[in-house]
Amino acid sequence: MEPINLKKVLIHSIVFSPDGVSTAYLYNDIALGLVDSGFDVVVLTTTPHYNLIESELSKQPLSKKIFGLYYVSNFKGIEIYHIPLKKYKNTLRRIFSFVYWHLASFILGLKIKKIHFVLSPSPPLSIGLISLLIAKIKGAKAIYNVQEIYPDLLINQGSLNSSFIINLLKKIEKFIYNYSDAVTTIDKVFYSTLVPRFDNFKKLHIIPNFVDTDLYKPLKCKQLLPAIFGEDNKKIKILYAGNIGFFQDWAPVLFAAKELSGENIEFWIIGEGVQKEFLEKEVQSHNLTNVRIFPYQRRELLPIINNHVDIHFIAINQKMEQEGFPSKVYTIMACAKPLVVITSENTPLYNFLKGKNCAELVTNDRNVNFTNAIRKLSNHKELREELGVNGYKEIINNYSKKVVVSNYANLLNSL
Structure with a gap:
């Protein structure tokens, strides 16, 4: 039975353990840190697709639910829901997988009970919209963490040329910022860039990223590599x-x-x-x-x-x-x-x-x-x-x- 005073945080992220990529590692540690701080944490993410490491997959096996519509796993006592997402080479299949992940995340997110907070990191920008909808319907607080500024990054790398899509994404971005209960970003430059996009800039906070100094630390001598x-x-x-x-x-x-x-x-x-x-x-x-x-x-x-x-x-x-x-x-x-x-x-x-x-x-x-x-x-x-x-x-x-x-x-x- 859940303690009455234990508030539940839903972390909604495109990557999480056992995926082996930096944002996953970052949010693995945030999840564990929030548990240590007295919160109940549940995670809504994808199936591992970015960097598959067999040893990590074997330590955190995924169990199929409803014929593979989603999967569940356990990360050091934290319940994880995985929606299938694959990096297909075929563009149409990749788009379909991405859309399915959003729709399934929304539906599964609504089924998770007694959520008090929804915390989601960018990218992608669209995750902030789905997280915000889940939070509003569930009566929870939405916190959006800007790790990379979208759609700016897509525009500057030349991936977006359509003025219609650019304007649509900018409207979605502003909607997320202004209807979230809080938005965090990682440094003063990001903060200065984002402030003009808020109706109420007091919602915007700077929380830098961090490093696990128990894992990453100086070693006195070189150790053998594979x-x-x-x-x-x-x-x-x-x-x-x-x-x-x-x-x-x-x-x-x-x-x-x-x-x-x-x-x-x-x-x-x-x-x-x-x-x-x-x-x-x-x-x-x-x-x-x-x-x-x-x-x-x-x-x-x-x-x-x-x-x-x-x-x-x-x-x-x-x-x-x-x-x-x-x-x-x-x-x-x-x-x-x-x-x-x-x-x-x-x-x-x-x-x-x-x-x-x-x-x-x-x-x-x-x-x-x-x-x-x-x-x-x-x-x-x-x-x-x-x-x-x-x-x-x-x-x-x-x-x-x-x-x-x-x-x-x-x-x-x-x-």
């Missing part, structure tokens, strides 16, 4: 781990790889995404033997990999750098590792890193300056260590899981 990585060749290793997509700027990376091909430097790229095939073809066509591309790895391996390499890099596409913030920056800093970051001034990522002395920031002449920054850090071990320590201190003081999840709990309790 055989796929091969034996250590003693080269300076520069890592990007995450989505390989249009949000990243791959031109300076390929330029640097060509320029540094004769030096004791090796690029590691770990992940999946729509640009992976392009990247593999470029590496092959230019015979870039200093670039190695690997599939996604288990979450438990990422701290070991983060610590194993010498430098991390993040390169943001100029057309989209105002609408997103790569959460991997937290995990890199938590492992006390230095960064080389390509981003323009006055972007969310630039403003976050500016003045923290934990990264080399490349804001112009991207190809040459990115190459020079890598060469600089490769040749100065003491500087790498200094930047890494500075980043680690910043995370411990301001961006630990305990600090940030308490902000979510306080927000819910204030509504």
